[in-house]
Amino acid sequence: DGGITQSPKYLFRKEGQNVTLSCEQNLNHDAMYWYRQDPGQGLRLIYYSQIVNDFQKGDIAEGYSVSREKKESFPLTVTSAQKNPTAFYLCASRPRGGGTDTQYFGPGTRLTVL
Amino acid sequence: GESVGLHLPTLSVQEGDNSIINCAYSNSASDYFIWYKQESGKGPQFIIDIRSNMDKRQGQRVTVLLNKTVKHLSLQIAATQPGDSAVYFCAENMDSGTYKYIFGTGTRLKVLA
Numbered sequence: 001d002g003g004i005t006q007s008p009k010y011l012f013r014k015e016g017q018n019v020t021l022s023c024e025q026n027l028n029h030d031a032m033y034w035y036r037q038d039p040g041q042g043l044r045l046i047y048y049s050q051i052v053n054d055f056q057k058g059d060i061a062e063g064y065s066v067s068r069e070k071k072e073s074f075p076l077t078v079t080s081a082q083k084n085p086t087a088f089y090l091c092a093s094r095p096r097g098g099g100t101d102t103q104y105f106g107p108g109t110r111l112t113v114l
Numbered sequence: 115g116e117s118v119g120l121h122l123p124t125l126s127v128q129e130g131d132n133s134i135i136n137c138a139y140s141n142s143a144s145d146y147f148i149w150y151k152q153e154s155g156k157g158p159q160f161i162i163d164i165r166s167n168m169d170k171r172q173g174q175r176v177t178v179l180l181n182k183t184v185k186h187l188s189l190q191i192a193a194t195q196p197g198d199s200a201v202y203f204c205a206e207n208m209d210s211g212t213y214k215y216i217f218g219t220g221t222r223l224k225v226l227a
Contacts, residue, residue, distance in 0.1 A: 006157075031213050040122060042203065042217035043158075050213055058214075090157055094213065101146045101207050103215060105157035 003027065004106035006091050011111045013078070013085070021076045021109045023091030030096030032074035033103065036060060037088040046089075049074055050096060078111060086113045122201060124222045133191040137204035137218045142185060144206035144216075149178055149189045152220070153200045161189070161202075191223075199225045 004025040013019045023032065031050045035043040045058030049068040063082025068074055074093075078085045091106040127133045139147065145166040150158035164171045164178045164187075171178050177190040187204050203220035207213075 004157075033213075035217075040219060042219045043205075043215075045214065048213060096213075101213075102148060102160060102163055103205070104160060105150075107157045108155075110155075 004091060004093055004104060006089075006106040006109050008109060009107065011109055013111060013113050015113060016080045018077055018079045019111065021078065021089055021091075021111070023074045023076065023106060025072055025074075025091075025093045025106075027093060027104070028071070028095075029093035029104075030071065031094045032068070033092040033094075034058075034064070034066065034074070034076045035090045035092065037090055037108075043090065046076065085111055087111060122220050122222045124224060126224045126226055127194045128226050129194060129196060131194055133189075133194045133198070133223055135189045135191075135202045135221045135223065137187040137189075137221075139185050139187055139204065139206045139218070140216055141206060141208050142182070144208050146207035147178070147180060147187055148205045148207075148215075149176075149187075149202060150205065151198075151200045151202055158203070194223075194225050196225050196227065199223055 007022045033048040034046040044060050046064050047066040049055035052071050055066050055068050065077045089109045092103045094103040148163045149161045151161050152158045162173045162176050162178050164180050169180050175192045179188045201220045201222050204218045205215045207215050
């Protein structure tokens with residue numbers, strides 16, 4: 001069953017703690033993305049990666065970090081420096097080149113800071 | 115429960131009627147557009163896409179119209195069903211070289227039985 005998986009589905013964090021959200025894809029896509037979704041707002045880009053071992057900051061990268069050691073994995077760490085981390089986090093991927101620009105999303109992780 | 119979608123514009127449609135959801139995009143240089151459907155608590159699901167060299171594209175029960183003159187995109191859903199109830203939003207790809215997208219805030223579609 002191909003697709004994008006995110007875990008966990010729900011995550012609770014105490015203030016001052018770092019947490020890591022998992023994103024895995026078996027679609028053989030080169031590019032992967034992390035977005036944050038808040039009520040009443042469009043998706044905002046946190047980080048994206050076009051190839052392994054390379055990634056770029058998005059529009060709201062402060063307080064977040066990522067790694068891209070494997071093509072199929074793009075974990076996101078929400079650090080204690082992120083002032084308002086409670087949100088729905090979405091991972092996405094797309095092929096690089098090949099004439100398609102379609103981006104596909106995972107099921108999301110809801111992070112709540114207690 | 116899922117709080118995404120609060121404070122969004124809402125379109126209420128009778129079951130069986132056609133739905134039209136609109137989106138104003140931001141960049142006249144955008145060359146690729148996608149419509150997504152997002153159900154409560156789930157990730158966005160691809161519905162249909164269109165490139166800027168087209169003004170209309172049809173899928174199964176859905177049609178996307180692109181008006182580049184006024185930077186407007188619409189999604190038409192024929193014979194709306196209860197399962198179509200969700201938040202719909204558009205995305206524009208500004209630069210395929212950077213793989214970056216801009217997303218609209220979305221419209222909530224409610225299908226009335």
